[in-house]
Amino acid sequence: MAAAAALEGSASHRAGISSQELLQEMKAFISGIDPVRGHKLSVKDHARCGILLLRNLPPARGAVLEYLRGVFDEYVSSYILDLNHEGGMGGGGGPLLGRPGLDDVTQEIQSVLSEFVHSNPRAWAPLVSAWSIDLMGQLSSKYSGRHQVPHASSLNELLQLWMSCKATRVLMDIYTQCLSSMISSCPDACVDALLDTSVQHSPHFDWVVAHIGSSFPNTIISRVLSCGLKDFCMHGASSVVDPLFPTLADKRVPKMASVVGILGHLATRHSASIKQELLLMFQQSLGSARDPQQLATVPFLLQLAAMSPMLLSTVSGELIDSLKPPVLDQLHQHFAGLGRDDAENLVGLVVHLICQTGPGAYRILQFLVNTAMPASVITTPGLAVRESVRDACHRIIQLLLLNLQKLVYNRPSASLCEPQPRAIPFFDELKGRVRDLCLETLRLERKRHLWQHQLLGLLSVYCGESCATEALSHLLALACTPEELALPVQLYGGLAASMPGLLPATVRRCVARLHSSSLPEAQTARLMVNLATLVQWEGPEEELPSPIGARLAQALSWHARDLGQLLPRSDPRVSEAAALLLSAVPLPPALSPAQLAGLVRSAVGQFLLALRRGREAAASDCGRLLTRLSAVSAAALRAVLQQLVRSATHSGSAGLFGGWVPGAAWAPGIPPASSPSGGDALLDVNRKFGTAVNFSGSIWAVFHAGVIGRGLKPASAVTGPGPQEAAHNLYQLLSLVVRCGSGGRPLAEPGPGLSHPPINPEAAKAVAVALVEGLCPDVTNSELAWPPEDHARNTVERDLQIRNRFEENPLLFPLLQLVALGRPALCYCSVLLRGLLATLMAHWDASRHSLTASSPWQLQASCSLVSCMGQGQLLPPVLSNMHEIFHLLTPFEVHLLLLTVWEYMKDNGPLPQKFTFDPEQGQFYRDFARDGDISKYLNVLHSILHKNIDRLGHLCGRFQV
Structure with missing residues (x-):
């Protein structure tokens, strides 16, 4: 009777169908039997019967829509079965095996429902959208386990599969039309249906969410967040969940997981919109109104971030930038009324989120550290934060370090079920900012460097x-x-x-x-x-x-x-x-020989360079290095000493020790007349230069020697160290040679009565060999025997070269004296001694001056040479004392005395075999008694003493045998 009354009051007559016919259709729909023929209705006929009732009998819409679920299920079932048949998967929805005529039926269903939604969207859109979206959820879950259906993680393949099926495509179009019709007025009902279905059928329903979200990104994002917040408040979750179990929000608030899933699907293409909506919600929650939704917004956003690392990384950077002092004050007032447990949970959740933050972790850390630092008196007004805010940040940093320490040291070891320890995104991001963390640590600002230093230690353990x-x-x-x-x-x-x-x-x-x-x-x-x-x-x-x-x-x-x-x-x-x-x-x-040689060369070069620059500390460091190198082995000792002597006696290093500087017009000991004079023919100099370089007639011809008519270019002023600096450099070098050759014992400070400590004979021999090789590279060490005086005529050029080198470099005589200390090493310098003695004898023989003081360098060289030979025990003491009277004699007398020395050396050659080692003194000595009577070599000396008895009488005792 109720159905009949509904028939009488329905709008069936507007569709051209009588009430009697409509009643028969209703009976057929309920029974599933054709009233005319009496046989069972096919799926197609049964569906069209339902469509007729849906169009003409609105009270039957619930039953009809429930039946139509089976029609779509039949279609999808046939579609899935057809996937196994060759050529069965068609995108156009043509008639395939198992679903004849259902394409037309689904099209008719879409047409009817579209007409209803279009005619009265407020009444039909919520109902139809909920039906279509729930049906898609049921179908997605029901057929998710079929072999032909891709896994839920393959979202693109799953979306392609279901959108190729006309039944599910029709359902998607129906829902899209409902949402479009309500989007300008109240889309919450449609969005609520989407969220509810997502909760029930996720993850198999994710393809629906992805498609709808891509079609309505702004609407879906904003409404999903709005609906999720309402549900968050409705279920009493306005308080903060325990940070150790952030996923409990999923059980307390059913739609939270759905909100996270939907936003996660949309983030790949619409992250900017998601970020904008999240920040907008945060800003709106700080308003003056205190409604429940505003109070719950920040906890809601924190729970979303805790459940979705993607959302956390999307919004963390911009959120930190927005936390200016006024915003921090508003946040503090916003949560000032929270209970102790809720406040602890809130801080704990913030710490948990920071640990899970990847991109932007360093910015968050800097924000926390800068905010928690004690206030400064120079803080710009308006930029300072309240003390309570600073204390809160300080507490967050302490809890953050404590939580990170637990995460680092409590990570489980690798196992079959967990191949890798759990990652800490915060540290994964910071490991690329190690240098910045070190810079912050080295600032040594009160608490800052302590926090950063502790963080560096935890990061090192983690990585x-x-x-x-x-x-x-x-x-x-x-x-x-x-x-x-x-x-x-x-x-x-x-x-x-x-x-x-x-x-x-x-x-x-x-x-x-x-x-x-x-x-x-x-x-x-x-x-x-x-x-x-x-x-x-x-x-x-x-x-x-x-x-x-x-x-x-x-x-x-x-x-x-x-x-x-x-x-x-x-x-x-x-x-x-x-x-x-x-x-x-x-x-x-x-150390290999090549490595040792490279170190020695570099160290010696650096030592001389430090002397040239006046860097005493650097020279001392190089000296210690060379001393340690010389102690490695005997070969290392020889290499160090030889390299030192060769480099120091090189012409380019002579200026360090007061010698002639290359480029200077004249040097000490060399008269100015020996330098080029201005009277030289400039034309001749230019001709010599022109024969070497062809200017090809160019007008830019350059004469480097000077300008015609103006004479030679002035000599460039090359300055060397002063006398004190040169003496200090000389002492530094000699001290280094002695330390290397005497086991690290230093050289005594220079002064009156300087007494050099003994030097290792092997070290002294190495210095002697280096001196000979540097000054006379064509002479071998086998030429130790002293030749007759006439032999000097054959070595004039070599002897002059030796004399010039000694004259240019004041370092050579002190080195010769060092060699003399390590008896019998001076024997290996025989060629140098012969050359010097021959040139000095020739000079005094040719000198026409009345006093030896007129030739200061030659006088000093003669005294140093005889003294050195006596110290090295190449001469007996009586002959070696002759240098004490050279300054009181005439040049000819000095020549005679030096000739006596030559004669003695010729008869008693400087051979190492003549020396005997004294174990008590720890050095070699020479017994001159074995060489015979030396009286015959003293006749000239005694004659000169008698001739100058008035001036030299008090020294006669020095020359008695």
Whole structure:
């Protein structure tokens, strides 16, 4: 009777169908039997019967829509089965096996429902949208396990599959039309249906969410967030969930997971819109109104971020930028009324989110540190934060460090079920900002450097040895004060127990950085200076919490060759720092000859360069390095001494010790007349130059010798060190040679009555050989015998070269005296002694002056030569004392005395076999009694003494046998 009454009051007559016919259709729809023929209705006929009732009998819409679910299910079932048949998958929806005529039926269903939604969207859109979206959810879940259906994670393949099926495409079009019709007025009902279905059928329903969200991104994003917030408030979740179990919000608030899933699908293409909506919600929640939704917005957003790392990374950077002091004050007032438990949970959730933050982690850290730093008196007004806000940030940092420590040290070890330990996104992002963290640590600002230093230690443990070595190398290269240098030592002390090979790995990284172009010269020098400081640091335990000097020195010793390559650097800071470091590092026990030679050459070159620059500290460092190199082996000692002598006696180094400077017009001891005079023919000089260079008639012809009519160019003023500096340089070099040749014993300070300590005979021999090779490279050490006086006529040119070298370089005589100390090493300088003696004899023989003082250099050279030969026990004491009276004699008398020396040396050649070792004194000596009577060599001397008895009588006792 109710159905009949509904028929009478329906609008069936407007469709051209009588009430009687409509009643028959209703009976057929309910029974499923054709009233005329009496047989069972087909799916197609049964569906059309329902469509007729749906169009003409609105009260039957619930039953009809419920039946139509089966029609769509039948269609999808046939579609899935057809996928196995060859050519069965068609995108156009043509008649395939198992679903004849259903395409027309689904099209008719879409037409009817579209008409209803179009005619009265407010009444039909919520009903139809809920029906269509729920049906799609049921179909997606029901057929998700079929072999032909892709896995839910393959969203693109799943979307392509379902959108190729006309039944599901029709349902999607129906829902899209409902949402479009309500989008300008109240789309919440449609969006609520989408969220509810997503909760029930996720993840198989994700393809529907992805498609609808791509069609209505702004609407879906804003309405999904709005509906999720309403549901969050409705289920009493306005308080914050325990941060240790953030996923509990999914159970307390059913739509939270759906909101997260929908936004996650849309983030790939619409991340900007999601970011904009989230920030807008955050800003609106800080308004003056205190309604429940505003109070719950921030906890809601925190829960979303906790459940979705994607949402967290999307909004974290911009959110930090928006947290200006006024916003922080509003947030503080916003949560001032929270209970203790809720406040603790809120802070804990914030810390949990920071640990899970990847991109933007460094910005968050800097924001927290800057905000938590104590207020400064120079803070700009308006930029300061309240003390309560600062305390809150301080607490967050402490909890953050504590939470990170737990995450780092409580990570499970690798197993079959968990191949890799759980990642910490916060550290994964910070491991690329190690240098910035080191810079912040070295600022040494009250609490800042403590936080950053602790964070560096945790980051090193998390990332492993590579990160730890990077942090230590940066700290070592950037530290400028002892307080800053203590930071890498403390960091190493905390990591050494868990990383046994940390120190050698750090040294390898530091050495690699020294040789790369990644460090500027200043930092390269600073790194080596800091390493040297740590090696030599011997402070008490409280000053140096974890002493690493000995272990660091041992690790650096294996890289001595690599460090030695930094000695020749053009930048003096780098070369001097390398010398300092090498002087503090023990040398490796096995240095190849090539490595040793390279270190020696570089160290000697740096030593002389430091003397030239007046860098006494650098010269001292190079001296210590050379001393240690000489102690490696006997071959190393010879190499060091020979390289020192060769480099120091080179013409380019003579100016360091007061000798002739190349380019100077004249030098001490050389009369100005020996330099080129202005009277030379300029035309001749230019002709000589022109024969070597052809200017091809060019008008730009240049005459480097001068300008015609104006004479030669003036000599360039080449200045050398002053007398005091030259004497100091001379002492530095001699002291170094003595230290190398006498086991590290220093040279006594220069002064009256200077007494040189003994020098190792082998070291003295090495110096002698180097002197001979440098001054007379064509002479062998076998030429020790002293030839007759006439032999000097055959070596005039060589003797003059020797004399000139001694005259130009004041260093040679002191070196000769050092050789004399290591008896019998002076024997190997026989060729130098002969050359000097021959040239001096020729000079005094040709001199027409009445006094020897008229030739100061020759007088000094004669005295030094005889004294040196006496000190080396090549002459007996009586003959070696003759130099004491040379300044009181005439040139001819000096010539006679030197001729006596020549005669003695000819008869008693300087042979090492004539020396005997005295174990008590620890040195060699010569017994002159074995050479016979020396009286015949004193006749000339005694004759000169008698001739000048008035002036030399008081010295006669010095020359008695």
